[in-house]
Amino acid sequence: MNTDLTPRITIMPNAERLARNCAAFFCRTAVESVARNGRFHVALSGGSTPRPMHRLLATPPYLTDIPWAHTHIYWADERLVTEDDPASNFGAAKKDLLDRLPIQKEHIHPMVSPRPPSEAAADYERLLAKSFGTDPPKLPIFDCIFLGIGQDGHTASIFPGDRTAVDTTRWVVAVNGGSPNVDRLTLTLAVLRQARCIVFLVTGSDKAETVQTILEQDRETLPPQWLASNDNQVFWFLDQDAARLLTGDTFRNEA
Ligand code: 6PG
Numbered sequence: 001m002n003t004d005l006t007p008r009i010t011i012m013p014n015a016e017r018l019a020r021n022c023a024a025f026f027c028r029t030a031v032e033s034v035a036r037n038g039r040f041h042v043a044l045s046g047g048s049t050p051r052p053m054h055r056l057l058a059t060p061p062y063l064t065d066i067p068w069a070h071t072h073i074y075w076a077d078e079r080l081v082t083e084d085d086p087a088s089n090f091g092a093a094k095k096d097l098l099d100r101l102p103i104q105k106e107h108i109h110p111m112v113s114p115r116p117p118s119e120a121a122a123d124y125e126r127l128l129a130k131s132f133g134t135d136p137p138k139l140p141i142f143d144c145i146f147l148g149i150g151q152d153g154h155t156a157s158i159f160p161g162d163r164t165a166v167d168t169t170r171w172v173v174a175v176n177g178g179s180p181n182v183d184r185l186t187l188t189l190a191v192l193r194q195a196r197c198i199v200f201l202v203t204g205s206d207k208a209e210t211v212q213t214i215l216e217q218d219r220e221t222l223p224p225q226w227l228a229s230n231d232n233q234v235f236w237f238l239d240q241d242a243a244r245l246l247t248g249d250t251f252r253n254e255a
Contacts, residue, residue, distance in 0.1 A: 046089025117174030153222035
């Protein structure tokens with residue numbers, strides 16, 4: 001039970017140091033999860049920010065230090081394009097990480113699907129139920145979900161103003177939007193909130209205003225503000241550019 005809902009904010013000098021810190025965080029969380037319950041269920045996000053971390057995880061010491069044989073990799077969201085499309089989150093992760101890991105392919109759970117979006121969403125819900133051994137209404141509990149944010153304040157594919165993934169008991173829904181503006185699947189707010197650990201990775205000056213709104217504006221108008229709960233811990237890893245507008249003292253600077 002987590003009584004303190006304050007997100008833990010760490011600011012790194014630059015994106016390269018952020019990737020290194022987040023890879024180390026991924027490793028620690030994986031080791032702790034496997035020690036606690038024999039498995040590590042982790043969901044990745046797409047976009048450009050996490051790619052340096054993904055590439056680091058496919059290098060020493062992480063190739064051996066992370067218990068890949070007990071790790072299951074999922075996605076927080078996916079664009080419904082083919083895996084070889086540059087917009088594919090799975091396709092990018094395959095190049096950066098998955099093809100280099102000592103991990104059984106049965107432990108890699110892409111959302112990519114040729115089926116119609118609503119059927120693909122139901123398919124992924126069934127995959128989650130089987131993999132977590134959990135049936136609705138009980139929610140799957142991810143050990144860790146890595147997320148980014150868009151300049152508009154979206155996370156995963158939960159876009160401000162679109163309640164499809166918010167006002168629902170579903171685990172996965174089909175939405176449309178974002179950039180590229182394509183059909184997508186996304187874990188819903190309910191599933192994201194249920195994770196033991198939620199980690200936001202944000203870099204770049206263009207995200208600074210959104211970061212300041214999310215972390216320092218009281219009115220909770222953006223999806224990332226809806227994730228903290230008594231059952232999870234939310235971490236923000238920011239580079240100095242993304243954190244440049246923060247005025248509070250609620251963060252720790254990594255030299
Ligand atoms: C997606 C991502 C999305 C991403 C943000 C940030 O599929 O679009 O999951 O939520 O995390 O848009 O993207 P960048 O890291 O490229 O800024």
